[in-house]
Amino acid sequence: MLNDKSTAENAMQIILYSGNARVHCMDALKAIENGHFEKANEEMKLANEEIVKAHKVQTDTISEEAQGKAGEYSVLFAHAQDTLMTVYSEMNITKRMIKIFEVYEKRLSNLESHKGEGKRS
Structure with a gap:
């Protein structure tokens, strides 16, 4: 049977791992902000x-x-389960943002490279 101690330990592990995931997710967002998609x-x-x-x-x-x-x-x-699901949602949004900004960056680069072509005389 699960006792209060093992339930608390499991909850703390979930919170710890989820918190670690959140830190990496935030670092990913900072990387996106700086254009470092890799x-x-x-x-x-x-x-x-x-x-x-x-x-x-x-x-x-x-x-x-x-x-x-x-x-x-x-x-x-x-609370641990709530934290897990919240971080999971944050991760899903961050993954989508990486894709969106990679496409945006590629389009911007294409526009900039074609910008100079129209000015040649």
Whole structure:
């Protein structure tokens, strides 16, 4: 049976891994801001590694509950799940932003390279 201590430990692991993922996600956004898309993608890979760890702890805990090994309701665990899902959403938005700004940067570069062609006499 899950006891209050193991539930709290699982919750803290989820919060820790999710927080690590959030840091990488924020670093990816800073990289996007500076036009460093390769760095942004690297940060998102690291964020994904952390969020997978958090998700595994959550899944394992829920699986134990489904097997009848549940403890008491935990506000801390509910908070951990909320944190996990919030960071996951932030990651999805950041991944989309990388793609959007990569396309934007490419279009801008194409316009700038064609700008000089029209002025030749």
